[in-house]
Amino acid sequence: MTSPIRLAPGETAPDFTLPTDTGGTLSLKELRGRKVILYAYPAAMTPGCTKQACDFRDSLASLQAAGYEVVGISPDPPEKLAAFRERDAITFPLVADTDRSVLTAYGAYGEKQSYGRTVTGVIRSTFVIDEEGRIERALYNVKATGHVAKLRRDLGLD
Template identity: 85%
Template structure:
């Protein structure tokens, strides 16, 4: 497998229609007209992913006040996402991309470095999508800790 294609500002955000932890579906088309922060994380209920999800949870009110919807995406099954939501009181949708089609389309699945080894997996990434469904920001290889604070600053919210 080669390095994934990367999205850039101005690109059309790849469409998605994925199941959530609650059994509902979330689609990019259904979010049209709103700004969206879609963040990709490797696995629910792991230390880094939990820290990142809790940071988004704790910033959700101010992000929503600024017009942003937050959606987390991982290859976890909906049942695992439901446990994650319940355990950590996650208050935004978590979508399941079990076959990694959407993650791949966003360039958030592919070869990456992990502890000095090349592995294939989810590349921790965040995408800011405008009201028309275009990529405003595509951030790859983000850190789990401190990322939300940096994103807030980059969006002019702090």
């Protein structure tokens, strides 16, 4: 497998319609007119992913006040996402990309380095999408801890 594609500012964000943690579906089209922070994480209920989700949860009110919607995306099935939401009181949508097609389209699935080895998996990434559905920021290989605080600073929210 080759390195994944990388999205750049100004490109149209790949559209999607995916099942959610609450049993419905969510499409990027539904969020047009609002700014979206779409973040990709490897696996629900793991330590790093829990830390990141809780950081987004704890910052959600201020992000929403600044006009941002937050959506988490992982290859986990909706049932696992529902358990994650319940366990950690996640208050924003989590979407299931079980075939990894959307993660791949965003460049958030592919070869990555893990503990000095090359593996294939989810590349922890965050995408800021503008009101028209264009990529404003594409951040790859982000750290779970401290990422939300850095993102808030970069967006001028601190």
